[in-house]
Amino acid sequence: MKATDYFRWTAIFVYLALVAWGIFANPPPIFVNLNESFLSPSWSFPFGKDRLGRDVFSMFAYGSLATFLFAFPARILTLLAASSIAFLAYSSPFAKKNVLTPLSSVFVSLPSLLLALLVVQVFGSGPIPLFIAILLGDWAQAYETLRAKIEEVSTSGYALVASCFGASKGYVFREHLLPQTFQILGVLLTTGLPSVVMTLAIFGFLGISAGGESFGPGLGEQIAFSKDYAQIAPWSLVFPTLGILGLVFTVGGKRS
Numbered sequence: 001m002k003a004t005d006y007f008r009w010t011a012i013f014v015y016l017a018l019v020a021w022g023i024f025a026n027p028p029p030i031f032v033n034l035n036e037s038f039l040s041p042s043w044s045f046p047f048g049k050d051r052l053g054r055d056v057f058s059m060f061a062y063g064s065l066a067t068f069l070f071a072f073p074a075r076i077l078t079l080l081a082a083s084s085i086a087f088l089a090y091s092s093p094f095a096k097k098n099v100l101t102p103l104s105s106v107f108v109s110l111p112s113l114l115l116a117l118l119v120v121q122v123f124g125s126g127p128i129p130l131f132i133a134i135l136l137g138d139w140a141q142a143y144e145t146l147r148a149k150i151e152e153v154s155t156s157g158y159a160l161v162a163s164c165f166g167a168s169k170g171y172v173f174r175e176h177l178l179p180q181t182f183q184i185l186g187v188l189l190t191t192g193l194p195s196v197v198m199t200l201a202i203f204g205f206l207g208i209s210a211g212g213e214s215f216g217p218g219l220g221e222q223i224a225f226s227k228d229y230a231q232i233a234p235w236s237l238v239f240p241t242l243g244i245l246g247l248v249f250t251v252g253g254k255r256s
Contacts, residue, residue, distance in 0.1 A: 015246035022061025066215035082142035112137030
């Protein structure tokens with residue numbers, strides 16, 4: 001194993017171990033205890049407490065979990081939508097030329113974060129508007145990648161030979177397009193999750209989050225809340241930042 005791989009897996013193991021420890025050893029940080037405001041890190045509270053007396057270790061762990069539980073299905077939903085549109089473009093050249101290609105060009109040209117913020121402003125905060133915001137912000141990039149792969153496979157030598165020997169379009173789709181599409185979907189899943197995590201962190205920083213009633217404040221929301229008193233309790237700002245970095249590093253997959 002290379003030194004970089006060893007460092008990567010060690011960092012992932014430490015991060016996941018801390019998240020698991022924080023979840024199983026602590027309840028969700030949804031209660032306020034002003035008597036323990038700015039409590040310094042100790043054996044009982046390794047990351048200290050914030051201004052409202054909430055355990056920073058617990059917020060770090062539950063914030064990481066809540067972000068992943070939202071980011072993963074949001075990315076899956078985006079890829080399902082992009083796949084459906086890409087296969088529609090494959091089956092209907094007319095729709096691809098006159099509707100889908102111009103539409104994807106518009107969405108690709110728009111900053112995904114700006115589009116997501118506009119959606120949230122129109123529909124409000126909550127899980128469903130956040131899902132819609134992430135889907136609208138990311139589907140076009142995934143669609144363009146899938147469309148390019150489908151075109152590459154459908155015009156490849158083995159697909160053309162199969163067609164020349166009488167293979168139907170459905171056979172080419174089933175035997176050649178689907179296996180290649182599943183491979184590229186796996187890559188899009190791992191490479192796209194970090195951007196979804198960062199988008200959710202930015203939303204949380206702006207006060208737009210979901211799941212706070214069950215898991216406590218999100219990682220971005222924790223940073224926004226603690227930045228004004230970082231000199232008094234720096235741990236309340238450092239650990240949610242490390243939570244975001246650790247989650248991005250863990251879900252991002254290995255880069256070649």
